[in-house]
Amino acid sequence: MAVTLFTVVGAATLVVPNLGSIASGTESGPTFSSSPDSGLTGTGVEAAGTGCLLPGSTTAGDGVVVDLHTDGGPVVASATIPVRADGQWDGTLVVPAGTTPADYVLAARCIYPGFDETDPVVYAPRVFTVTGEGDGAPAAEAPALVPEAGGIEPLPTYEGQSTCSPTTKAGTAKLRTLVMGALGGADYGIVRACNIGGTSEHKEGRAWDWGMNANSSTDRAKVSRFVNWLLATDGAGNRYAMARRLGVMYIIWNRQMFRMYDTDRGWAPYSGASPHTDHVHFSLTRDGGAGRVSYWSQVYHAPPFRASSRSVQGIDVNDTWDRAAPGDFDGDGRDDLLWYRPGGETDHVWFSAGGGRFADNLRNVGADYRVFTGDFNGDCRDDIFWYGPGSARDSIWLGTPNRAFRHLDVTVRGDYWPIVGDFNGDRSEDILWYRPGAPSDPIWYGTIFGRFVGRTERVNGSYRPFAGDFDGDGRDDIFWYGPGGARDTIWRGTAGNRFVGRAVNSDFDAVAVPGDYNGDQRTDVLWYGRGEGPDAFWLGTADGGFVGSGVNMAGSFLGVTAGDYDGNGRDDLLFHGDPERRDRLWRF
Template sequence: MRTRPLARLATLATALAITAMPAAAPAGAEPAIDGYQPYVAARNCTDSAYAKPGVVEFKDVLISRMGGSNGGIVACSGYEHMEGRALDWMNNASVPAEAARVQKVLDWMLATDADGNAHAMARRLGIAYVIWNERVINLYDSDKSWKTYTCDGSAGGCHRNHVHFAFSWAGANRQTSWFTADPRPAYWYPDHTGPVVPADHRTSAATVYNPATRTFDVFATGTDGALKHTWWDPATGFGAWASAGGGVTGRPSAVYNPVSGSFDVFATGTDGFLRHTWWDPATGFGAWATEPNRKVTGTPTAVYNPVSHSFDVFATGTDGSLNHTWWIPATGFGSWAAAGGGVTGTPSAVYNPVSATFDVFATGTDGFLRHTWWTPATGFGAWATEPNRKVTGAPSAVYNPVSSTFDVFAIGTDGSLNHTWWTPATGFGSWAAAGGGVTGAPSAVYNPVSATFDVFAIGTDGSQKHTWWTPATGFGSWATATGASVIGAPVAAYNPDKQSFDVFAVNSDRRLNHTWWLPATGFGSWATADTVRLGG
């Protein structure tokens, strides 16, 4: 990651200066504008060095709606990156289409709104300054104009290959009006397309089938930062909510424990540390435990290990490294191991019953799909990269028991659902694209009746969509559920009693919704849980 070098700033008065175009906006129709945020220099890399939630959400919105790629949020190399409150958005100033994309975002961010508020979206986001293509605008200065950015001549140092967005603490912590307004007006988004916010797994739930009760247990983070639990009974609908507190963020990872008949739940704390609790249907939530030795970002992925009766947990570190630890109910967390890898977002980890190992897939910071594996005896294996297609968001990998391979689904930078596979002997297969106009992260589930894969994703229009993948013939057609506008990433689980799929998603008012998919008849009706709001 390239970060802001020490530089001399001088006023630029040439025709090359970047200007902001006015934006159409309804006067007086939204919360009061935020003031300009003061500049607070970063202190050191040990003080809260994890990706702050406001920066993560802004990154997700930019990449999913506008393109480009993530150059990183955290790095011990200087300035706000040291505290996880700066984003490097990768675009090349010498590529006309990429330069135009950046200009569109800057025009939107720095526009004067209909109430006469200059730099309206930058203020609502809590942006302190922006650097792009050898120029900088300091919104904390009295002179809020673009100035020359003196640099070392390199593409990274001069910010010709990325935009550097520096956040104030208020913006980084989602305390400014862009983050607190609910809902947001459409023009508050850089593509002006409305309130679908594909923040990967921030507004998403985790669901697990309970074979004892033949119901689905659902875990999610509330807007208050508390871990929440409810259940879905196909006969009676949603159950009551219970809260574990916890101060967590993003989607939790929940796993059924077949020994105890309970659920082990892992989540990222607001302080960046991995946390664990459990849910027992008879007694409710257990106590929290925190792993205090390494900070992580995004959503962890936990997988049950049937050999050791423990849980293997994978998460992306603040340095972009894939990390592994484990949880044993009797003794707690184990030690960390790092695979490196330069990855971002949420990994997808799957148990391999043939080798008794774990195959892990993640999106690289360069946008390419990556794979490694974890063996309890020897640790991480080597990385492999699929270099032919860039993806965005988190991949969804599923074990194929027929071929003993892994089918992987991910959304491309063009909004198309894509499929590839991984064979331990030969590596990645070729890509196939389903189109679909989808965003965020897909949820793929193996269908043991048809030996195919059912895939669910959110459309760019906020609709819930479904397709399937058959190894012999490829993707099927798309189907769209009606009656709800959803955000975030859906999560689906196979229902062995009905041979159908139960699908959970958060709707646009941040309440949990449920529908189902039956291969013979398509989507069922929607049901909505009570007034608990989700998306911490």
């Protein structure tokens, strides 16, 4: 039974990259007293500092993880605490009965989009002494965690060595590089010869020994820092999040062992031949060893977004809104959403309010258009192009800072599939008007005046094209995707208003959703196969190619729209139009 209650309030003990350190803090609870040199007094917690805010902004982070552990030892208590809009937070940390009296370190970390995993945990520790179980302290339940999000690896089963293939596996090597690059230490090796010792994942190249000295306070602190990061609950409520994402199966250190396949045991005594006081042992699952895990694919799946009571500001999408077009119409760094129904009485522009929430703005278009968005005048605000292939009047709504639109009349003659992108890198969006089988296809190059200058290209074949800066050179390219066997080609944009072709092979019959999902300034592609169809992420590389990884997107959504709705530099995915009305916003 948990009998010791520790209360943390405010911005206490919080340091994250680019945020200010905390000046002071106090503790409460009858079984805690501050160590003599901590300078902490009183009850409750008060702290000076910026709170859990995104670096350089006033937007609150996703949560605070608070851990209690001995110096260099395992975590004995942990809690994930929600963050208020002002970045401050309060919650409880419950210490289990029977906790050994000793000096413990209380540390907290702010979880927010873009957190630097290569420098995983930056703590501002405070030292407290557990003096006993207390007398009359109120029992308390641990704070309830958010249900685990989809898209993260489950807790593993035990996958012991079954063959001998002592070659270094890719995921194991990446783990070694990650740890030593961040924290240093010695490399005690990955592989082990088949004729040495007993069963060991070293013999399959999926175990690594990190040289650390348990008698060194510096080394113990480094181990604690990394292990706590591995086993912490993330901002979405996923327990042991990074260990799962890396495929960690178990850890041995300083006569103790933590089994990811039996987490109820916690840190249990280890009585093997080696006490592991000179190194930390990591064994990985086979997927972890191979690098087939979400940490290395950089695909982080968010849970379904839970809207507030004002569902129109969440993602409870009206099933009559059948077209969604994203764009940053007011230039605040967060993508907004235009919801359009041809012929409908009311259309909606959702202006992003941060944190995946939106403020509704009613509009009325009425006619039947093919609508698309882009910054056509180079003012760093996206505009809306209303293209009517029939008799409807064409126009551009130019975005403004006050969330109004200025109207600009244009004329398009013909029936086309418009492809939008900044193909020449001049910071104004261009449009290629594609019509399968046409002898030539016009290109309109945008200018800072919201006008266009034109020329033509010729496209042979029938495609489902889409645009994006796949190689990250600042100029958008065109992916000519031909499902069903047509040859795929990427046209790479150049400064001279020309394209250079490169053959690719998608091998999919799926909906292509381009977006920068990992924030590296290169466009990636989600291949979404509705229902039972296969899904995949292709991550763009500097040479214009892709690195692929499979993924499972549950549901059969009619529409998938990418946009950076929370302004963190990574595009998010809005799934809407599911027959069961389970609209979702996945934030990366």
